[in-house]
Amino acid sequence: MLYVILIAAIVIFWLIAVDRPVLRISFEKGHITKVKGHLPPSFKHNLQDIAEHDPFDGEMKVYNQRTGMRLTFSKQVPKKVQQRIRNVFPHQGLKSHKGKKRA
Template sequence: MLYVILIAAIVIFWLVAIDRPVLKVKFEEGKISQEKGHFPPTFKHNVIDIASHAPFSGELKVYQQRTGVKLVFSKQVPKKVQQRIRNVFPHQGFKSKGNKKAS
């Protein structure tokens, strides 16, 4: 019985505490230094263009949620750059995995 509780605790910890973004991009002085996950080509082109005009360092993470996607920026990314990236973000490129019935 104890092993079942231990396994359940490990699974709950894994689901809650582990950071699992769909896309993770690191920037250093306006250049993409690291990317992990699905990065649509048009979005990548737009982000590179934004970063070349206003160089910044920081990190962008995209999380999949039930209601859609959530963009999370590190504190080093300026607010104006964050808004420009949000404006070009392709919400259609990050569809939720579940099947939704149209009513």
């Protein structure tokens, strides 16, 4: 019985503590250096344009929530750049269903 409670506690801790973004993008000096997840081509083009105009370092993460997508930025990304990225973000075009089959 104790092992069942221990396994449940580990699973709950893993679900809460592990950072699981749908998309993670790293920037260095105005260039996209690392992408993990599905990045739509139009959004990538807009990000490159924004980063070339106002070079910055930092990281952007996109989380899938019940209410929609949530964007988070590292502290190095300026507020004006964050707003420009939020304005061009494709809320409808990002793939959020992973492993779900369509009927």
